[in-house]
Amino acid sequence: MIDEGRSRPTVLEAHGLVKWFGPRAALDGVSIAAAPGERVAVIGPNGAGKTTLLSILAGIQRPDAGNVETGGQRVGWVPQQAALYGKLTVAENLRLFARLEGRDDVEQVVERMLDQAALGDRRDDPVAELSGGNRQRVNIAIGLLAEPRVLLLDEPSASLDPRQRERLWEFILALAERGTAVVYATHDLSEADRHANRVLVLADAELVFAGTPAELEQAVGGGLRDFETSFVSFLGQLGH
Amino acid sequence: MRWLLLKDLTILRRSPLLVGLLVIYPIAISCLIGFALSRGPDKPAVAILNEVPASSNEIALGSERIDVSQYSTELYDAVDPVPVESRAEAEEKVRSGAVLAALIIPADITSKLQTGLSPATVEVLYNAEDPVKAAFVQDTIKAQVQDANLALTQALTGVALDYLDLIVSGGEFDLIGQTFDVLGLERSQEILEAISPRLSAADSAEVGEVIEFAGVAGDNLALADNALSSLSAPIRVETTVVEGGRTPLSSFAVAIAIAVSLMFVTLLLASGTLALEREENAYARLTRGLVAPSALLTEKVVLAAVCSLAVTLLMLVGLALFVGLEFGRAPMWIAALALAAAAFAAMGVALGALTRDVRAASLLAFMIALPIAFLALVPSGAVSPGLFGAITAVNALFPFGPTLDALDWALNGAPLALLTVAHLAALVAAYSVVGRVALRRFG
Ligand SMILES: Nc1ncnc2c1ncn2[C@@H]1O[C@H](COP(=O)(O)OP(=O)(O)O)[C@@H](O)[C@H]1O
Numbered sequence: 001m002i003d004e005g006r007s008r009p010t011v012l013e014a015h016g017l018v019k020w021f022g023p024r025a026a027l028d029g030v031s032i033a034a035a036p037g038e039r040v041a042v043i044g045p046n047g048a049g050k051t052t053l054l055s056i057l058a059g060i061q062r063p064d065a066g067n068v069e070t071g072g073q074r075v076g077w078v079p080q081q082a083a084l085y086g087k088l089t090v091a092e093n094l095r096l097f098a099r100l101e102g103r104d105d106v107e108q109v110v111e112r113m114l115d116q117a118a119l120g121d122r123r124d125d126p127v128a129e130l131s132g133g134n135r136q137r138v139n140i141a142i143g144l145l146a147e148p149r150v151l152l153l154d155e156p157s158a159s160l161d162p163r164q165r166e167r168l169w170e171f172i173l174a175l176a177e178r179g180t181a182v183v184y185a186t187h188d189l190s191e192a193d194r195h196a197n198r199v200l201v202l203a204d205a206e207l208v209f210a211g212t213p214a215e216l217e218q219a220v221g222g223g224l225r226d227f228e229t230s231f232v233s234f235l236g237q238l239g240h
Numbered sequence: 241m242r243w244l245l246l247k248d249l250t251i252l253r254r255s256p257l258l259v260g261l262l263v264i265y266p267i268a269i270s271c272l273i274g275f276a277l278s279r280g281p282d283k284p285a286v287a288i289l290n291e292v293p294a295s296s297n298e299i300a301l302g303s304e305r306i307d308v309s310q311y312s313t314e315l316y317d318a319v320d321p322v323p324v325e326s327r328a329e330a331e332e333k334v335r336s337g338a339v340l341a342a343l344i345i346p347a348d349i350t351s352k353l354q355t356g357l358s359p360a361t362v363e364v365l366y367n368a369e370d371p372v373k374a375a376f377v378q379d380t381i382k383a384q385v386q387d388a389n390l391a392l393t394q395a396l397t398g399v400a401l402d403y404l405d406l407i408v409s410g411g412e413f414d415l416i417g418q419t420f421d422v423l424g425l426e427r428s429q430e431i432l433e434a435i436s437p438r439l440s441a442a443d444s445a446e447v448g449e450v451i452e453f454a455g456v457a458g459d460n461l462a463l464a465d466n467a468l469s470s471l472s473a474p475i476r477v478e479t480t481v482v483e484g485g486r487t488p489l490s491s492f493a494v495a496i497a498i499a500v501s502l503m504f505v506t507l508l509l510a511s512g513t514l515a516l517e518r519e520e521n522a523y524a525r526l527t528r529g530l531v532a533p534s535a536l537l538t539e540k541v542v543l544a545a546v547c548s549l550a551v552t553l554l555m556l557v558g559l560a561l562f563v564g565l566e567f568g569r570a571p572m573w574i575a576a577l578a579l580a581a582a583a584f585a586a587m588g589v590a591l592g593a594l595t596r597d598v599r600a601a602s603l604l605a606f607m608i609a610l611p612i613a614f615l616a617l618v619p620s621g622a623v624s625p626g627l628f629g630a631i632t633a634v635n636a637l638f639p640f641g642p643t644l645d646a647l648d649w650a651l652n653g654a655p656l657a658l659l660t661v662a663h664l665a666a667l668v669a670a671y672s673v674v675g676r677v678a679l680r681r682f683g
């Protein structure tokens with residue numbers, strides 16, 4: 001299955017990505033594309049290859065085959081585990097990475113990020129003292145410092161409680177509204193269903209579905225109440 | 241790199257426990273060593289029961305009078321004497337631990353020394369509860385009694401030599417206030433030789449035998465001088481340093497203290513700060529186009545080396561209060577410390593690259609550092625030549641040995657081999673490569 005066939009200009013395109021870890025393939029010929037403002041969910045069970053796909057798109061890992069096109073743009077990347085210095089404050093973390101990103105309007109960028117992430121009142125708190133939700137927002141804010149046109153998020157809401165989850169999605173959706181292409185990995189079906197324009201399903205290193213949430217529901221069959229069960233049997237039918 | 245350095249310094253500043261440990265540890269070590277070196281072992285308190293009446297402190301040997309108390313003061317110098325009145329009191333003080341030992345000098349010691357019929361004996365009481373203390377007392381008193389023995393023997397030999405001289409050459413001799421004139425062998429010979437021609441042939445022959453005896457006796461007794469002199473100090477020890485420098489032990493101990501501290505502080509900082517990047521998951525983010533991995537490694541090396549250089553310099557200044565260090569050599573201290581710190585920092589970075597969190601990195605650093613220091617201090621001759629060769633080869637892989645050499649140069653003016661500098665520089669390069677490869681492998 002290939003995720004193609006859209007007419008809109010894309011900011012991110014990858015074709016035929018293959019990644020081997022020893023004798024096992026983590027990705028086996030996966031393609032993906034994202035247009036500005038688009039919200040793409042990559043779903044699949046644990047070990048399906050979601051993190052590997054996002055790392056390759058982010059340039060952290062090299063694919064064994066295939067290619068990634070970003071049009072020379074920097075891609076924002078938010079790792080699954082918050083990559084922050086616990087002993088530094090929220091503002092200090094943002095400032096450090098803004099400097100490393102080579103921004104010359106460091107203070108302005110930091111202020112804007114604090115504002116967007118609604119963390120102005122926590123700016124001088126050490127990151128280690130933040131709740132999981134707030135920490136994840138700082139994590140994402142750092143991914144946005146370079147003002148990327150594509151933001152990759154790896155299971156951004158894992159380990160958050162429902163209220164933190166809601167606030168995090170408000171933040172992410174607002175980014176997409178401003179034109180950032182958001183590609184996120186999740187193993188939570190409802191998160192894909194509610195927040196994405198397009199859904200890619202990965203199973204055992206292969207792309208087994210690409211389409212809108214509605215198309216996915218149709219393919220899987222069954223209402224949203226039994227969606228999880230139906231999804232599992234859907235994967236089963238496909239041989240995964 | 242500047243921003244990363246600042247970031248790490250901020251993190252360090254906010255880790256008071258870690259910084260406290262890193263600073264207090266070397267300071268504690270240097271204070272301990274400094275204190276131990278400058279004080280030496282304390283004089284042990286020893287109870288002294290002197291039963292010799294003041295009037296009989298002197299013994300008369302012929303015309304000579306020897307003050308025995310003069311020899312006991314030598315012993316008193318080595319200990320902290322606590323005078324006691326009775327044997328019971330002495331025993332009680334030893335038992336209670338108030339003194340380490342008691343020395344009892346019996347009243348008859350001077351008469352025994354004077355007659356020489358039976359050996360003079362002093363008695364030592366000590367508490368053997370603590371074997372270390374017991375050994376210390378035994379050694380101290382044995383050494384002091386030997387010194388006193390030697391001094392007495394020398395005095396007695398002197399007296400005996402005077403007697404001999406008197407017999408050979410003749411002269412005046414005082415005995416209990418009266419002066420005698422002693423003829424002496426030489427003058428006897430002269431007198432006999434003078435009267436010999438006036439005697440009958442038979443008498444002359446007999447007197448001739450006496451003259452001959454006087455001559456032979458005189459010659460041989462004169463030789464006895466040398467024999468007796470050597471008796472008073474049968475063995476003399478002359479030492480010659482064949483291998484190794486003449487650095488005094490205390491200065492070498494300073495070099496060891498500094499090297500050990502430098503090693504721990506640098507290894508822990510370098511490995512810990514690098515491992516922290518991964519513990520905080522920041523490594524992937526940083527190396528994603530923000531910082532090259534080699535720049536990250538360099539930053540950690542610089543950070544660890546600069547911090548440990550500062551700590552060990554402080555330590556040296558502190559130690560200078562206890563042992564004489566030449567402040568004029570300070571530039572050499574800095575040069576040696578900087579090079580050694582760079583080598584340890586590169587090694588620390590390699591360790592940090594192998595681990596994923598600070599705890600594992602610190603543990604690894606500790607586990608490796610202790611045996612390294614231990615191995616580097618194994619002296620040749622303590623183990624078989626084959627094993628020593630193996631130890632030398634292992635040591636060459638670590639910066640501790642050349643660090644000691646460099647510090648010995650900087651602190652004590654020992655000659656510095658170009659090889660030492662090259663060795664440290666090679667270790668910096670080699671460990672940097674190991675770190676780089678390990679990061680690629682485990683990053
Ligand atoms: N660095 C790695 N070394 C070896 N195997 C790996 C590595 N990273 C991922 N894998 C394997 O690749 C597969 C996909 O992993 P991942 O992309 O993390 O899955 P997901 O994020 O969907 O849970 C898994 O089987 C995982 O064990």
Ligand SMILES: [Mg+2]
Nearest residue numbers: 050051052080
């Ligand atoms: Mg994952």
